[in-house]
Amino acid sequence: MNTNTPLTEAVLAGADGEELAATPLPETFRAAYLRREDQEIFRGVQDKDVxxxxHIGEVPMPELAPDEVVVAVxxxxxxxxxxxxxTFEPLPSFQFLKHVARAGGWDARHDQDFHVIGSDASGVVVRVGAAVRHWKAGxxxxxxxxxIDEQEPAAQQDGLLADRTLAWGFETNYGAFGDYAIVKATQLMRKPRHLSWEEAACNSLCLGTAYxxxxxxxxxxxxxxxVVLIWGATGGLGGYAVQLVQRAGGIPVGVVGNARKAALxxxxxxxxxxxxQEIGFTDCADGTDETGEMERWRSLGAAIRKQVGEDPHVVFEHVGKETFGASVFVARRGGSVVTCGSSTGYAHNYDNRHLWMRVKRIIGSHGANYQEAVEANRLLELGILVPTLSRVYPFAAVGEATRSVQRNEHEGKVGVLCLASEEGLGVEDPLLRGQIGEERLRLFRDHEV
Known part of the structure; x- marks a missing residue:
């Protein structure tokens, strides 16, 4: 695999933008990808080992659209x-790529027999399309x-209202797990100068979503x-939710599954x-055992009131099937359950009486629009929030990195080095880093060791 192309060498040598723009793009690049031919590989298999x-190999460099940039990851x-x-769930991602390609034009590039995945990255701009105004090589x-399709009228109100709102590296091709990635200019934000490459790469998706x-x-x-109840409070989403609630003057109540995560x-x-484990809220539930469910919900509500003396104003939900009924139950009268996902299943069961009779709200939330993402990133730039990075893997071990998340063996976020040769590179503001303190910045890393 040829990773030592002239452009890659220029990036690693710290070349300026003019040199990067003048150095040819490689015809192919190293990436971690899925294969269309594997879509049925897990049919009838219990353990869908990612x-x-x-697979790691060479993929062709696509032609660049006018509103896109190439990032050296x-x-x-x-x-x-x-x-x-x-795992090709809930649908094989190749169905997403095919759907995107139906629009024709530049979108047709996404429908390939490979899918370069990954939705979080840090890196250096090496090419900009003809219509890109606010970013440059270097x-x-x-x-x-x-x-997001910024030409849709609804996007001017909120980018996530546009029909063509896609998750990069999940519903589109040429995502984060490669030496190079193709992104829209409206996906770029400044890298926080005090963070290393891997610390900077781990935040955007989960932090923007939580924000x-x-x-x-x-x-x-x-x-x-x-009072904000946060499920999975040391996970990728939860770790940022706790920080946001703290910094905004709220009272976070973190829910975790074991003593180690409680200590973090x-x-x-x-x-x-x-x-x-301490309140007996450990068994999987499907909402059909009404007596057992009510006991679980009440035990959770009692534990919350014992600690803070009142019910939550907000419940931060992303677990889904196993927890949603409890979330609706424990939210206070007039409170809100805000949900962005369903990692344990999409078909939620809850007692609707506790929603309508106590005038609660369920709020659907999906990712972040560009402005929200930039506002959240600014909190990182200022050092108000810190990364939740717990582990870092070399590129060759991207499968192991993903497996650790699949098995919930991690805390916070799991990073992967791409072109960076080692951890700790990319820090440009050591003064701010010193003011924040390594203890804060490495909290998840040092706890994981």
Whole structure:
């Protein structure tokens, strides 16, 4: 595999933008991808091991659309949509690519027999399309995954209202897991200067999602003093949710599955922690055992009130089938359940009486629009929030990295080095880094060791 192309060497040598723009793009590049021929590989298989479907090899460099850029990827991160892609669930991602390609034109490039996945990245811009105005070769960037059609009228109100709202590297091709990635200019944000490549790469998807759910006018609009119940509080989404609630003056109540994760929450300064094992909220539930479900819901509600003395104003939901009924139940009268996903199943069962009779709200939230993503990224740039990176894998072990997320063996986010040769590279503002402190910046890493 030829990873030492002239452009790659120029990027790693720190060449300026003029030199990068003058150096030819390689015809192919190294990437981690899925194969169309593997779509049925897990039929009838209990353990859908993602290491079987993630392949590393050369893929062709596509032609660049006028509103796109090519990013030399220094580091990337695993998200749960990476697991969905690699297990071909809930649908094979090649169906998404085929759907995108139906629009014709530049979109036809996405429908290939390979799918380069990955929705979080940091890197260096090496090419810009003819219509790109605000970015240039040499810019150090992070990528937000929302690929939005900004020409749709609804996008002027909220990018996520546009019909063509796609998750980059999940519903589109040429995602984060490669030496190069193709992204829209409206996906780029400044790389926080005090962070390493891998620290910068791990934030955008989960942080932007949590920001919209909790802070944005499109989400729960939490306010100072609000009690916020956070499921999976040390996970990729939950780790940012806890920080956002703390910094916004709220009262986070973190729910975790074991004592080790509870200890991490305490290190984060989260005073109110609920270990599901300690309250008997551990068995999988499908909502059909009404008596058992009510007992679980009440045990959770009692644990919350014991710690903070009141019910939650907001419930931060992304687990889905196993927890949604409890979330609706424990939210206070007039409270909100804000949901962005369903990692344990999409068919939710809950007692609707607790919703309508107590005038609660369910808010659907999906990713972040461009403005929300930039606002969330600014909090990282200022050092108000810190990354939740816990593990970093070399590129050759991208399958192992994804497997760790699939098996829920991680805390926070899992990173993957792409063109970066080692961890710790890319820090441009050591002064701010020193002010924030390595203890804060490495909290998840050091707890994982």
């Amino acid at each position: 290491r079987r479907t993630l 220094m580091a990337a991160a695993v998200n749960y949509n990476t697991v969905w892609s690699a 810019d150090k960037v992070v990528v937000t995954p929302g690929a 919209r759910m909790l802070i944005s006018k499109h989400g729960a609009r939490m306010k100072m003093g609000d 929450l305490e290190k984060m300064g989260c005073r109110h922690v609920i270990n599901r």
